[in-house]
Amino acid sequence: MHNPSAITSTRAAQAASHATRDPLIVQWTLTATAIATITLLIVVPVASVFYQAFADGAASYWNNLVNDADTWHAIKLTLIVAPIAVASNVVFGLAAAWTIARFRFPGRTILTALIDLPFSVSPVVAGLMLVLIFGLRGYLGPWLREHDVEIIFALPGLILATAFVTLPFVARELIPVMEAIGPEEEIAAVSLGARSWQIFSRITLPNIKWGLLYGIILCNARAMGEFGAVYVVSGHIAGRTDTMPLRVEKLFQESNNAGSFAVASLLMSLALVTLVVKVALERKTRCDLAEAAQLTDVGAEA
């Protein structure tokens, strides 16, 4: 019953837990400081947004959102711009991840680095680059005016700016997931005569679905909340090119605090929902991984 190696390992574990344990007073001080920091920097601002949004009661909150025509338009505009930007980045993410994770080719590392590039460009500079091309005095400006195409200070500009800023999210999430899964199942499907579309919809998509969803929600949160890039290309025409974050700023400039915080509370709710889904997805993928590991263990034993 008493096997010696078990005893030594418990002793080692005791020694280890002793060695890694800080004195109680240190534990308490550090924990209290950490909780105070998170509370002050994160919890208090969250609470404050909702408190100030509802400061004049629920009726006034509702009124601020629905009966202010410009605010209502901003909400609708965000619900048009963000899904289009996210959808095009999903298509891009799938194409890029398939190319990078399934094939070896020269310049593969550079391509991967290029995908990350928009993260390191200041959003304001991103907006400026679009203005330089499509703006009235931009490279394509005269041609666009001749053909009556509006990009800057209009919907296409908002979509382009948002898509630029959120470009890396989906691809970045999918590349490691697809690399971890490996090409075996897809190669098997090809050898059994599956068509490209069948491989994608029956094998690849089910395998990457949680990673894809994870990328989509992060991409969407950023797309709906983007400020700097959109600020530069929108021209701030109330009721026409103001998205929700721009509306927050405009109401704040007009000293309409209740209105500004009402819109902010919607964006804050979006961030909180994003966090909840993110945690759930992380738990889900961890369970899947554990299950897969168990299966391989069973397979190895058999």
Next chain:
Amino acid sequence: MLTMLRTSHRVLPGFSLGMSFTLFYLSVLVLIPLAACFTKAFSLTASQFWAAAWNPRALAAYRFSFFVSLAAALSSLILGMLIAWVLVRYEFPLKRLFDSLIDLPFALPTAVAGLVYSSLYVKKGWLGQYLVPLGIEGAYSRFAVVLVLTFLGIPFVVRTLQPVLEGLESDTEEAALMLGATRGQTFLRVIFPLLLPALITGFALSIARSLGEYGSVVFVSSNKPFQTEIAPVLVVAELEGFAYAEATAIAVVLLVISFTMLVAINLLERWSSRHDA
């Protein structure tokens, strides 16, 4: 696995389609706009570029941007290290909730962060009513900018540090204890050097993020030229005055800085992963 990938090049479909779409999309959205920006900058003569990118107002803006980003990255580093340590090592009620909340700055629109931070620290705000009488101006000041950038920077430090802290083997600390080191010595001489690569990476990520930030800073700063104006705010100011060339020159300086940061961060990550191995 590697041989599989090599054969997959021939076996799996979709390489040319995937590759051409990827390159097309990247060109339209990233490469052509970047090229336009640099072309515009190169259309200026050297002295024009110099006058636009290196005048006193622009220099003051770079200096202010750099100063607040550095200060915010330092405070994110200290607070983030503390939070990561507590989250990995100790147990306390609602720990998982606090852990998930760390990611809020990633998910929260920066305009909302700016709005709420500016309202909390003014004289009548929830926190300002106690702080302003003490002489602490947490809104429309340098401190305000550092504060909101710290909020944005903390998750970068915590999330790069957490996996490293979780992966530390207890036997190194055990050995230090047995050899007679105090807890403080163990931390400084044994644990801290192991955390150093992750700390530097988190620090660099948070500086890079702060240098480009616009949405939150424009709310909490008074945006006074020469004093509390960050470089992206100056770019917008030039654009609103239709000074495209000036705006582009400053943007090119910002781009060069952020690309240098990007290369530095990549090198750091490669260095620290070699360190782990």
